[in-house]
Amino acid sequence: MTQSNRRPERHRGPVTLRRDAVSTGTADRALLDSAGRPDWKVRDSWRTLRILSEFVEGFDTLSELPPAVSVFGSARSAPDSPECELAQRLGAALARAGYAVITGGGPGVMEAANRGCTEAGGLSVGLGIELPFEQGINEWVDVGIDFRYFFVRKTMFVKYAQAFVVLPGGLGTMDELFEALTLVQTEKVTRFPVVMMGKDYWSGLIAWMRDTMLADGKINVADLDLLICTDDVDEAITHIVDADKVLTAEQHALLTGDPLG
Ligand SMILES: C/C(=C\CNc1ncnc2c1ncn2[C@@H]1O[C@H](COP(=O)(O)O)[C@@H](O)[C@H]1O)CO
Numbered sequence: 001m002t003q004s005n006r007r008p009e010r011h012r013g014p015v016t017l018r019r020d021a022v023s024t025g026t027a028d029r030a031l032l033d034s035a036g037r038p039d040w041k042v043r044d045s046w047r048t049l050r051i052l053s054e055f056v057e058g059f060d061t062l063s064e065l066p067p068a069v070s071v072f073g074s075a076r077s078a079p080d081s082p083e084c085e086l087a088q089r090l091g092a093a094l095a096r097a098g099y100a101v102i103t104g105g106g107p108g109v110m111e112a113a114n115r116g117c118t119e120a121g122g123l124s125v126g127l128g129i130e131l132p133f134e135q136g137i138n139e140w141v142d143v144g145i146d147f148r149y150f151f152v153r154k155t156m157f158v159k160y161a162q163a164f165v166v167l168p169g170g171l172g173t174m175d176e177l178f179e180a181l182t183l184v185q186t187e188k189v190t191r192f193p194v195v196m197m198g199k200d201y202w203s204g205l206i207a208w209m210r211d212t213m214l215a216d217g218k219i220n221v222a223d224l225d226l227l228i229c230t231d232d233v234d235e236a237i238t239h240i241v242d243a244d245k246v247l248t249a250e251q252h253a254l255l256t257g258d259p260l261g
Pocket residue numbers: 071072073074075076103104105106107110127128129131135168169170171172173174176
């Protein structure tokens with residue numbers, strides 16, 4: 001293989017780039033870094049069409065999904081790490097409970113959750129993101145979409161899931177966890193269970209939320225009730241299924257006027 005053939009392949013929406021055509025930028029960076037550039041006004045106006053098309057593609061593809069759970073966690077965890085082992089068991093249990101599993105489609109915990117789901121006969125979904133370093137959607141994903149824009153992709157994680165499960169991870173995982181909690185706290189989504197898995201990993205953060213955030217009046221006691229933390233896959237599934245039942249009954253009552261659902 002020549003040196004030029006070894007250069008990574010990049011994907012920009014439907015476009016594949018190889019060799020000298022590969023650049024290090026992403027669509028997200030071009031949008032967010034453009035202030036101050038003379039052409040930003042015209043280019044950003046046109047970009048809205050590309051953003052719109054990304055929403056349309058996501059809505060069209062995902063509206064057909066069965067009930068689903070979004071699973072988050074580190075892109076960097078080794079396949080034999082405890083969190084990947086947990087994610088794989090969780091993915092399988094979700095599939096057996098009738099849920100599709102939605103992840104970021106990347107490596108580590110995402111891949112493990114997709115793998116568990118697919119091996120158990122469930123539907124694995126990967127919502128990838130264009131990054132300066134190409135990763136590609138993991139091989140266990142059945143339905144994959146590559147997004148240019150983080151904010152479009154985040155809408156899909158919430159809109160097409162009945163619950164969030166958050167395993168150990170870094171900044172990306174924290175962003176996803178706190179976005180979910182903020183959406184529930186502000187009642188943008190209702191009856192949306194957020195399950196944190198990995199008690200050793202998360203207990204320090206939860207203690208800080210209680211001892212500093214809550215103690216300092218920055219959140220309410222009820223905000224801490226928005227999440228549960230467990231190492232037990234069965235407990236996570238029961239929590240999700242129970243919340244789902246309540247929501248389904250409420251939606252049925254709203255549609256039919258029958259309060260018993
Ligand atoms: C950094 C590495 C791979 C990056 N590939 C990713 N592919 C898809 N989704 C990703 C990737 N990196 C982050 N995410 C999203 O954030 C969460 C994980 O981020 P963290 O910082 O590792 O916690 C994850 O849930 C994704 O949605 C390694 O080679």
